Amino acid sequence: MNRYTWRTAGLEAVMIAAATVFAFPIYVLVSLSLRQPGDQSSPLVLSSPTLANYGDAWQQAGLGTALLTSAFITITSVALVVVLSALAAYPLARSTRTWSKAVFLLFMLGLLLPFQLALIPLYQTMRDLGLLGNPVALVLFYTGLQMPFSVFLYTGFLRALDPGYEEAALIDGCGPLRAFFSVVLPLMRPVTGTVVILNAIFVWNDFLTPLLYLSGTEQQTVPVALFGFVGQYVSQWPMVFAGLVIGIAPVLLVYLAMQKRVIQGFAGGLKG
Amino acid sequence: MATAVRPRRRAKSAPWWFIAPGLVFFAFVVVVPSVQGAGYAFTDWDGISPALEFVGLDNFRTLLDDESARSALVNTLLVAAGITVVQNGIGLLLALGVHARIKSRTVLRVFFFAPAVITPVVTAYLWKYLYAPEGAINALFGAVGLQSWRQDWLGDPDLALWSVVAVVIWQFAGYSMVIFLAGLQSIPQEVTEAASLDGAGPVTRFWHVTRPMLAPAMTINLMLSVIGGLKLFDQVWVMTQGGPGGATDTLSTVIYRQAFSFNDFAYSIALALVLTALVAVISSVQYRGLNRRERAL
Numbered sequence: 001m002n003r004y005t006w007r008t009a010g011l012e013a014v015m016i017a018a019a020t021v022f023a024f025p026i027y028v029l030v031s032l033s034l035r036q037p038g039d040q041s042s043p044l045v046l047s048s049p050t051l052a053n054y055g056d057a058w059q060q061a062g063l064g065t066a067l068l069t070s071a072f073i074t075i076t077s078v079a080l081v082v083v084l085s086a087l088a089a090y091p092l093a094r095s096t097r098t099w100s101k102a103v104f105l106l107f108m109l110g111l112l113l114p115f116q117l118a119l120i121p122l123y124q125t126m127r128d129l130g131l132l133g134n135p136v137a138l139v140l141f142y143t144g145l146q147m148p149f150s151v152f153l154y155t156g157f158l159r160a161l162d163p164g165y166e167e168a169a170l171i172d173g174c175g176p177l178r179a180f181f182s183v184v185l186p187l188m189r190p191v192t193g194t195v196v197i198l199n200a201i202f203v204w205n206d207f208l209t210p211l212l213y214l215s216g217t218e219q220q221t222v223p224v225a226l227f228g229f230v231g232q233y234v235s236q237w238p239m240v241f242a243g244l245v246i247g248i249a250p251v252l253l254v255y256l257a258m259q260k261r262v263i264q265g266f267a268g269g270l271k272g
Numbered sequence: 273m274a275t276a277v278r279p280r281r282r283a284k285s286a287p288w289w290f291i292a293p294g295l296v297f298f299a300f301v302v303v304v305p306s307v308q309g310a311g312y313a314f315t316d317w318d319g320i321s322p323a324l325e326f327v328g329l330d331n332f333r334t335l336l337d338d339e340s341a342r343s344a345l346v347n348t349l350l351v352a353a354g355i356t357v358v359q360n361g362i363g364l365l366l367a368l369g370v371h372a373r374i375k376s377r378t379v380l381r382v383f384f385f386a387p388a389v390i391t392p393v394v395t396a397y398l399w400k401y402l403y404a405p406e407g408a409i410n411a412l413f414g415a416v417g418l419q420s421w422r423q424d425w426l427g428d429p430d431l432a433l434w435s436v437v438a439v440v441i442w443q444f445a446g447y448s449m450v451i452f453l454a455g456l457q458s459i460p461q462e463v464t465e466a467a468s469l470d471g472a473g474p475v476t477r478f479w480h481v482t483r484p485m486l487a488p489a490m491t492i493n494l495m496l497s498v499i500g501g502l503k504l505f506d507q508v509w510v511m512t513q514g515g516p517g518g519a520t521d522t523l524s525t526v527i528y529r530q531a532f533s534f535n536d537f538a539y540s541i542a543l544a545l546v547l548t549a550l551v552a553v554i555s556s557v558q559y560r561g562l563n564r565r566e567r568a569l
Binding site: 004008011012014015016018019022023024025026028029032044080084085087088090091092093094095099100103106107110112113114115116117118119120121122124125140141143144145147148151176180201204205207208212222223226227230237240241244247248251252255256259262263266267 | 286287288290291293294295297298299300301302303304305306308309310312319366369370372373374375376377380381382383384385386387388389390391392393394395397398399401402408411412415442446447450451453454499502503505506509510523524527528531532537540541544545547548551552555
């Protein structure tokens with residue numbers, strides 16, 4: 001069963017062919033971004049590549065600011081989600097009381113609700129609070145929105161975790177907060193990795209919410225900045241595509257650097 | 273120390289108030305506005321004036337007469353069905369492929385999953401270019417002598433919806449693959465080996481051994497793709513904005529347009545409530561059906 005036979009070789013060839021088809025769009029993306037602006041030849045071949053489009057795109061799209069805004073929103077909201085959902089999951093996993101089950105169910109209901117329903121009333125609330133156009137609105141939004149999924153992951157992990165460690169810490173005179181932060185949270189590192197990866201990719205890539213909450217301001221996230229940029233320069237595909245490559249570079253680099261963790265995160269997070 | 277003399281009891285390590293901060297965020301962002309939204313769906317709220325009147329089911333009656341919303345509803349169901357079937361079909365084939373003992377399997381996994389982490393706005397623009405009448409796909413067909421396969425992929429009303437669906441499938445087939453792969457890896461090798469010692473060929477092995485044991489992965493994949501398909505927005509909005517002539521409108525794009533282009537907030541929310549009901553009903557029916565099958569095995 002473990003031998004590399006002709007059949008295996010055939011399968012390998014088929015899979016590589018499939019991968020080539022899958023990669024074709026990415027090839028076009030990169031090769032177009034390296035093309036001379038006036039080049040009218042077929043989009044399939046690349047002659048005399050240039051990096052000039054990247055400089056132009058960087059300046060025209062204001063991607064520097066957008067990357068900073070996106071980074072601020074992603075880092076802050078993921079940090080909040082991790083701490084708050086881990087904290088919330090802790091009593092939910094340990095207590096068997098009715099209220100605890102009810103709160104857990106309420107969180108799980110949040111997994112089903114399409115946020116389109118909450119979108120407009122929340123938009124009005126943010127407007128009344130004067131938070132429209134402020135990245136803080138998005139941090140609030142993502143922290144609340146991502147709570148159910150993260151609570152779900154943490155609770156599942158905690159239920160399988162031996163409570164002996166935290167009990168020992170409490171007997172040694174730790175307060176509950178200290179026991180949580182110095183004993184429980186470090187023990188949950190594997191699932192924290194999953195929570196961070198899944199949330200960070202979701203927040204970084206989200207389009208509709210920043211489109212609404214930050215519209216008409218200087219502070220844009222990367223997807224919204226790209227949306228405006230493409231609308232403005234739609235005929236200059238090489239520069240537009242250079243902008244798109246810059247926009248996805250951070251996520252792709254993180255993915256390639258930690259591909260094993262990312263893939264496991266996506267697969268493992270959903271096993272529960 | 274006081275703790276030392278106290279009789280040993282199960283230490284109370286997780287006070288209830290740990291839940292409070294997370295619950296406050298969740299209530300502020302999801303629970304309260306959703307309840308508000310469900311209420312507004314039965315009023316004539318215009319989004320600005322606090323004066324609103326209860327209009328009962330009027331917004332839903334409007335929906336029945338609204339040709340474009342009805343076709344968006346149909347499109348939404350088609351999109352969800354198409355994505356669910358094809359994405360999971362391809363995902364399963366890819367998973368079986370990269371689970372086999374081929375040399376390139378690690379690299380191929382990274383490859384197939386990569387589109388799933390890319391910003392949907394970017395993949396949508398990329399494909400908008402690929403789909404253009406003089407774009408890369410038509411150029412490719414031209415170059416290999418398949419002139420008749422050239423199409424106006426996003427401009428043809430009969431084709432546009434499926435062109436959008438194809439992009440979503442391309443992007444997330446790797447996601448399905450990864451979940452199926454986790455399922456495949458959890459199948460103990462002895463089971464498949466025993467089956468093949470008993471003379472079962474690859475097809476029999478797949479059907480009678482692998483397929484039943486993949487049921488949990490199947491449940492997760494089907495749920496995810498149905499819910500994702502029903503809520504689809506980004507790709508449609510970037511590639512076609514619902515056009516040509518509403519041919520690619522989904523509930524999400526109509527909801528957005530009604531609220532933020534036409535300022536018809538109450539109607540928009542009524543549509544969102546329909547979407548919510550759709551997601552809730554379909555996914556719970558699906559969950560029950562799949563769960564029963566899982567238990568039957």
